[in-house]
Amino acid sequence: MRAIRNYLVFLGRSLGLALSGDWRYYLWIGFLFFWCLLGLNAYAKQYVHGLAITGMSDQVSWGVYIANFTFLVGVAAAAVMLVIPVYIYKNEELHDLVIFGELLAVAAIIMCLAFVGVDLGRPDRFWHALPGLGEFNFPGSVMSWDVIVLNGYLLLNIHICGYLLYSRYCGRKPAKWFYIPFVFIGILWAISIHTVTAFLYVGLGGRPFWNSAIVGPRFIASAFTAGPALIILALQVIRRVTDYKIPDRALFTLRSIVQVSMLINVFLLINEVFKEFYTGNLHVASAKYLFLGLHGHNGLVPWIWTAIACNLIAMVILVLPLSKSLRWLDLACVLAIVGIWIEKGMGLIVPGFIPTPLGEIIEYTPTLNETLISFGIWAMGLLLYTFFLRMSVPILQGRLSRATEKPTGLVETEKELHGVVMH
Amino acid sequence: MNADTKTSLTLASLSVGFLVLAVGFQLELWGEPKIPAEVPPALATATNTATVRFSASDMIKAGGDTSGMECYACHEEGKLIELPLGEDGIVILPPDHKDLIYSRRQCSACHDKSQNVQIEWDDDGNVILPEAHRDLVLQHGAHHRNNPCFNCHVENKLTELETRGGKRLALTESTELCAGCHGPTYGDWEVGIHGRTSGFWDPNLGESTRKQCTSCHDPHAPKFPSMIPAPGPHALHAQHEPATEHADPAEEPEPSDPPEEH
Amino acid sequence: MTAPNTPTTPEPPPPACANNGGEITRRNFLRASAGLAASVAGVAAALSPLRDLDGFPSVEEFLQKHYKELSKDEMNDVLQRISGEVEKEYGIRPHLRDLKPMNGVEFVYALNLTRCIGCRKCVHACVAENNQSRSPEIQYIRVLKMPQGTLDVERSDHNYAPKSVPEKGFYYMPVQCHQCKNPPCVKVCPVKATWQESDGITVIDYNWCIGCRYCEAACPYWARRFNFSKPSIPREKINPNMSYLGNRPRPKGVVEKCHFCIQRTRAGKYPACLEVCPTGSRKFGNILDPDSEVSYILKNKRVFVLKEEVGTLPRFFYYFDA
Secondary structure, eight states: OHHHHHHHHHHHHHHHHHTOOOHHHHHHHHHHHHHHHHHHHHHHHHHHHOGGGSSOOSSSOOOHHHHHHHHHHHHHHTTHHHHHHHHTSOOGGGTTHHHHHHHHHHHHHHHHHHHHHHHOSOGGGGGGGSTTTSOOOTTTOHHHHHHHHHHHHHHHHHHHHHHHHHHHHHTOOOOHHHHHHHHHHHHHHHHHHHHHHHHHHHTOTTOTTTOOTTHHHHHHHHHHHHHHHHHHHHHHHHHHHSOOOOOHHHHHHHHHHHHHHHHHHHHHHHHHHHHHHHHOOGGGHHHHHHHTOBTTBOTTHHHHHHHHHHHHHHHHHHHSGGGGSHHHHHHHHHHHHHHHHHHHTHHHHTGGGSSOTTSOOOOOOOOHHHHHHHHHHHHHHHHHHHHHHHHHHHHHHTSSSGGGOOTTOSOBOHHHHGGGSOO | OOHHHHHHHHHHHHHHHHHHHHHHHHHTTTOOOOOOOOOOOOOGGGGOOOOSBOOHHHHHHTTOOOGGGOGGGTSOTTSOOOOOBOTTSOBOOOHHHHHHHHTTBOGGGTSOTTSOOOOOBOTTSOBOOOGGGTTOSOOOSGGGTTOSGGGTEETTEEEEEEOTTOOEEEGGGHHHHHHTTOHHHHHHHHTTOSSOEEEBSSTTTOOEEEOOHHHHSBTTBOSOOOBOOOOOOOOSSOOSSOOTTSOOTTSOOOOOOOOOOO | OBOOOOTTOSSOOOSOOOOOHHHHHHHHHHHHHHHHHHHHHHHHHHTGGGGGOOOOOOHHHHHOOOGGGOOHHHHHHHHHHHHHHHHHHHSSOOEEEOOOOOTTOOEEEEEETTTOOOOOHHHHHHHHHTTOOTTTTOOSOEEEEEETTOOOGGGOBSSOOOSSBSOTTEEEEEEOOOOOSSOHHHHHOTTOOEEEOTTSOEEEOTTTOOOOOHHHHHOTTOOOEEOSSOOOOOGGGOOOEEETTTTSOOOTTOEEOOOSOHHHHTTTBOOHHHHHOTTOOEEEEETTSTTSHHHHHHHHSOEEOTTGGGOOOOSEEEEOOO
């Protein structure tokens, strides 16, 4: 009983903390909430009118929702890139930062689930996909694997972060047996979530553009580029708006990960492009549509070349000593994220549908409503991540702990928070 | 301004912002979502199961009005008829017989009964025969070699047919006559894979009926007639580039090639 | 949300706003309430489009079990409920049945490409028979106009609209669900909402499909269609002869496709696309019956299947006469 009460007090205090701050904090979460509302409203419209008010059609039956989903699975998987140095190479520098990475994974997975949710024609029937309750097509359907690995990864990360943070809050040393095994499972699991997501596409024999063995490795490479890049940016923001100390060396450890992953990513892209265009068989149509345009349809051409330009510039900056300057590193990270978002989102999902298996070319452009929903989900994810950081930073700093608990429990002073507020 | 005031101001303006957004939602300020355009209904003829023509044989079997087929209102029974041959040896069909051949078309297969047929006229005041009707001429066999009437009709008894082997057939038995030349096709027809078989695939549950040759082929011009295609698909979202659906009217379709008979 | 400072704070707070006592608390409380109220108003207003919603699914529909788990009585209840829904919506009491596959029957379709003239009557007869949405348009059959000398569908024209067909130099290839023996769409469905029946027809339980459209992505023949909005069927055009797994009106947000006119073929009749074909290009029947038309075609004609390399083993065969 007492343990439950203690835990509730912990949750209550954290939540109270997440909802209070100075004006800049309010402005930020207000801004995000504003976008969440826009997204919610757009989704209400979609719920009423159906997916007809998206840009999708029978020809291009998946669009930005699944594109974002795919990208974010990669971001979530990449949290593991902080875990590996810490737990396998005993890099203590990154120890606490792991928590920031894993919290990002939690937020990313929640966004993934939201993107899948808004893509469903019958969200009210989600329970049909719950193992035990509904009819789960396991192991036949790769999507059922995805349901398992994504939710499993979510639980794993919630457990690891939650346990470490609560232990710190209580001032206890975390019991190794209670989280280390999960950390190692998590490492494998992270690879699996992205591999399984790649297999969603790879397994479709009727879509030659996706039916390529290299898609899985490309997914991992791009995820391990974009994910750590996003974490680098997140850490820099944490460093700027809180007084939490993040050593430069931590960022440079991540830089070397992004560096190598980006090189592999570009290398694999070249492999794919070579195979498609040099062979020149009929299956090149989708790649042609993507890179060059097909029969006068070239909706994606500017996008993919932007992505390639971003990736190449990011790669050059990353391999040069230039990126030892944080400013250049930031630029490279932003370019890498944009490049990979396009390449893996619009650049992978949409051309898989163009031309259709019957050779028809119907292009896809997201509608305003669809875009608002996507922005809404991104805003929701960022809002969650903001809350998570807002709670975890003072815990890691020791500001928020059992020792600072008041008999009445749930209320905090604004002064306590100041350690985590901008200054 | 101290930080606390700033907080109050921020919160106040955010509240106002949310309320403005709420009003915007209520008034649907950024418009109704774009709902795909209405698709026009397809013509009733697109689902009409009639075959392209209604043969004399079908008419007789159905007990219909066969008065238009009364050859001996003009011809003298038992007397041979001179075939008017052109210079190229092809039979010249007298004008009053064109009508006889055309009249067996099943209009409703292509024309919607509820709509008047629009007749187009050229500058000289002649009716422009639609593409679908241009094949209505005496054209049987390669180089029209089977145009002579008495290859099939009995010379002095036009309502009867005669096979190459000299077997006499009623008009309703024309299929056997066709078989004389079109062996492989007749073989396919016999096993039910040439021409439509309608009704029940399962003989235990109901009967199936087979069309006769003349239900689809005009014996005088057996090439399967060209048809006006039913409307094509409508994409869910209008595409920037219009589909070929609204084809340039100046672009005449090339004369069609028949699926050749054997 | 806030309270007076306490001395337990481990580090001295950095300078900034000075908090003291109840006045701030009251003000904080007020502004927090204002923010909260505005947020709630925002959420409520954001959900306002839901007022246009024509009803949530009923409890019975929401809780309905998977097709294969319904007992006979439960199935009857479901049929009654759906008939009621159709009657309410379209003003006609349908003859709704749950027709089961027949023993010793496996359906096969054969299509003679020499004969097909591309008139598209099959497309529209199918729409009429199967109560497909007229707007937005859902059609199970797509007729491809192909240049002679190729089977490359990327060279096909779907939107041909000449004054008359056939056109010189082209042949026409209608494509619909191939009822594959190794169907990728069934394999990928995460909730088993689509499966292959013993007579070879791959069916969909429209009350179980979650609308993820993975099957649409998986189909190499582009045979599946999604109800992007609520289907619209003119009342007078409703075909009242319905089957649960077949042509009953579909709800919004689920996938559908050709089911070989299950409501006709499981009662021994030919499918609607065959009955309307003016050229007799379409042949359908039981491949397990050696005397059936399709058995003859498979034995005696040189048939082929579309995209054989994807290994789906279609039950839909094409052939040329000559």
